[in-house]
Amino acid sequence: MTEMQDNGADAGFMQLALEQAQHAWDLGEVPVGAVVVKDGAVIAVGYNQPIGRHDPTAHAEIQALRAAAEKLGNYRLPGCELYVTLEPCVMCSGAMLHARLSRVVFGASDPKTGACGSVLNLFEQAALNHQTAISGGVMADECGAFLKRFFVERRRAQAAARLVAK
Numbered sequence: 247m248t249e250m251q252d253n254g255a256d257a258g259f260m261q262l263a264l265e266q267a268q269h270a271w272d273l274g275e276v277p278v279g280a281v282v283v284k285d286g287a288v289i290a291v292g293y294n295q296p297i298g299r300h301d302p303t304a305h306a307e308i309q310a311l312r313a314a315a316e317k318l319g320n321y322r323l324p325g326c327e328l329y330v331t332l333e334p335c336v337m338c339s340g341a342m343l344h345a346r347l348s349r350v351v352f353g354a355s356d357p358k359t360g361a362c363g364s365v366l367n368l369f370e371q372a373a374l375n376h377q378t379a380i381s382g383g384v385m386a387d388e389c390g391a392f393l394k395r396f397f398v399e400r401r402r403a404q405a406a407a408r409l410v411a412k
């Protein structure tokens with residue numbers, strides 16, 4: 247169930263997810279951000295922080311799901327939508343299916359680990375009893391450019407560090 251959609255509300259929430267991604271950037275983490283929306287309001291946010299937390303599962307989506315579940319006092323999040331700046335990986339897609347989200351909206355595609363259509367599509371497994379709608383490519387250019395800027399700056403900083411070390 248993949249649909250391309252880019253209405254104003256989606257762009258607005260994606261912008262908020264990008265603001266979360268900035269928090270990750272500020273900590274030197276790969277800048278991915280996520281927000282969980284219920285009834286048109288953000289109820290939880292998260293950003294990528296596996297390095298700082300020494301936690302391979304601390305992706306933006308997992309952080310946001312945990313915060314949303316705690317807030318709602320429910321391990322399932324029916325009626326909730328998750329917005330994330332980068333196509334979710336297998337782990338996050340699995341967690342989002344467990345959470346029974348109604349819809350997942352992502353920005354840039356991830357040709358290396360994307361599990362919403364790029365490498366594989368966990369959301370198109372007809373055998374799964376819960377179906378979560380997927381909307382990809384919302385503000386994809388902005389989200390992709392944001393990540394690219396981070397990696398360009400990081401490579402520059404690493405090159406500079408190597409020069410200093412010589």
Ligand SMILES: [Zn+2]
Pocket residue numbers: 305307334335336337338339
């Ligand atoms: Zn992930």
